[in-house]
Amino acid sequence: MKAIQVGLIGLGTVGAGTFHVLQRNQAEIRGRAGRGIEIAMVSARNAERAKAYQAIVGDGVPCVGDAQQLVNNPDIDIVVELIGGIEPARSLVLQAIANGKHVVTANKALLALHGTEIFEAAREKGVVVAFEAAVAGGIPIIKALREGLTANRIEWIAGIINGTTNFILSEMRGKGLDFATVLKEAQRLGYAESDPTFDIEGVDAAHKLTLMSAIAFGVPVQFDRAHVEGISSLQATDIKYAEQLGYRIKLLGITRRRQEGIELRVHPTLIPSSRLIANVEGAMNAVVVQADAVGTTLYYGKGAGAEPTASAVVADLVDVTRLHTADPDHRVPHLAFQPDAMSDTPILEMADVHTAFYLRLVVADQPGVLSRITTILAEHDISIDAVLQRESGEGERQTDLIILTHDTVEGRMNEALAKMQGLPTVLAPIVRIRKEELA
Numbered sequence: 001m002k003a004i005q006v007g008l009i010g011l012g013t014v015g016a017g018t019f020h021v022l023q024r025n026q027a028e029i030r031g032r033a034g035r036g037i038e039i040a041m042v043s044a045r046n047a048e049r050a051k052a053y054q055a056i057v058g059d060g061v062p063c064v065g066d067a068q069q070l071v072n073n074p075d076i077d078i079v080v081e082l083i084g085g086i087e088p089a090r091s092l093v094l095q096a097i098a099n100g101k102h103v104v105t106a107n108k109a110l111l112a113l114h115g116t117e118i119f120e121a122a123r124e125k126g127v128v129v130a131f132e133a134a135v136a137g138g139i140p141i142i143k144a145l146r147e148g149l150t151a152n153r154i155e156w157i158a159g160i161i162n163g164t165t166n167f168i169l170s171e172m173r174g175k176g177l178d179f180a181t182v183l184k185e186a187q188r189l190g191y192a193e194s195d196p197t198f199d200i201e202g203v204d205a206a207h208k209l210t211l212m213s214a215i216a217f218g219v220p221v222q223f224d225r226a227h228v229e230g231i232s233s234l235q236a237t238d239i240k241y242a243e244q245l246g247y248r249i250k251l252l253g254i255t256r257r258r259q260e261g262i263e264l265r266v267h268p269t270l271i272p273s274s275r276l277i278a279n280v281e282g283a284m285n286a287v288v289v290q291a292d293a294v295g296t297t298l299y300y301g302k303g304a305g306a307e308p309t310a311s312a313v314v315a316d317l318v319d320v321t322r323l324h325t326a327d328p329d330h331r332v333p334h335l336a337f338q339p340d341a342m343s344d345t346p347i348l349e350m351a352d353v354h355t356a357f358y359l360r361l362v363v364a365d366q367p368g369v370l371s372r373i374t375t376i377l378a379e380h381d382i383s384i385d386a387v388l389q390r391e392s393g394e395g396e397r398q399t400d401l402i403i404l405t406h407d408t409v410e411g412r413m414n415e416a417l418a419k420m421q422g423l424p425t426v427l428a429p430i431v432r433i434r435k436e437e438l439a
């Protein structure tokens with residue numbers, strides 16, 4: 001059978017990795033896919049990069065500057081979009097779909113924001129949009145959620161799905177350094193981008209979480225409903241206190257099904273040091289899935305990089321190649337559930353989310369201070385799990401008071417925090433970090 005023809009948009013790190021993996025493993029890939037997978041055309045805006053690749057791939061594979069030429073090429077069966085960002089990626093993907101081509105993409109931002117439009121367009125044209133590489137790089141978590149766990153009712157997912165922030169947090173904990181120092185080091189080592197905003201402010205993780213949540217719970221992708229909080233204001237002091245209490249702080253993406261709706265949130269989170277996921281260090285990614293039949297499963301691996309991400313891109317190429325001639329009605333739906341079985345369960349407001357808390361208060365070291373604070377918590381029906389008092393290093397007249405609570409509703413905690421902050425004996429803004437036992 002004639003090899004399937006692929007058009008590759010973007011020759012950056014992942015584009016190059018895809019090229020190399022396809023070349024190196026072509027015999028095995030052909031054996032698995034049932035036919036060859038050939039790159040028939042590439043597009044790159046960077047002329048130098050284009051020239052370098054042209055030299056490798058030879059004249060048989062044209063490299064064009066204008067990706068429109070690629071998506072309109074009638075010989076191409078699958079378009080691989082690896083340029084990232086919203087435009088021109090969105091227009092190119094929609095054009096490829098309109099031309100009846102399947103799409104493989106690593107673009108989490110595009111799908112988290114425009115997934116509904118893109119999946120609908122693909123469904124109408126009977127083509128596949130595959131996106132394993134968009135979430136957690138080389139970890140086959142989309143496949144696991146959509147197919148491997150299909151027998152289950154998924155209850156929650158918690159993931160370390162941004163390597164940059166996990167590297168920063170690991171360094172802060174390991175070396176006792178502050179955020180700004182470690183960020184600079186991460187940039188020097190190439191772990192963090194020169195503009196690291198999307199990573200450190202939790203946006204990249206929220207894109208990925210939005211996609212996992214949609215697949216797990218059969219709801220439309222709704223990035224605008226996600227709570228997004230990064231690590232830029234996290235202090236080394238809190239990492240140290242968390243450790244003394246038996247916890248580590250990770251930037252987690254959490255999505256959980258509750259009776260009233262779905263939680264969809266990214267924020268720094270205390271998790272018990274004894275959990276496997278708490279020991280995921282450096283730039284590695286990991287996702288824990290809790291499901292009713294299988295129980296807890298954990299997926300671990302590289303969430304970025306040329307060949308780990310290419311591993312996911314090529315896996316999608318093989319999948320799409322196998323499905324190319326299958327009846328569109330018998331393919332795995334983009335979001336796991338058939339379009340008429342999608343749910344309209346709402347995404348919950350943060351005020352309605354249930355979680356436990358770590359609180360750090362800088363308080364005057366006087367009689368009655370602790371009791372006033374615990375009274376406020378009791379009045380809001382918030383139960384205390386542990387209390388730690390430590391010299392704050394600012395002299396004898398003030399002290400750090402660290403409180404761990406049991407689960408409560410976030411709205412109730414907000415009210416209690418406002419009351420505590422109003423006490424004259426609370427001397428600085430209260431630090432609040434959510435805590436999950438992940439039991």
Ligand code: HSE
Pocket residue numbers: 161162163164165199204303304
């Ligand atoms: N910048 C991401 C990370 C990888 O640090 O994990 C691509 O999403």
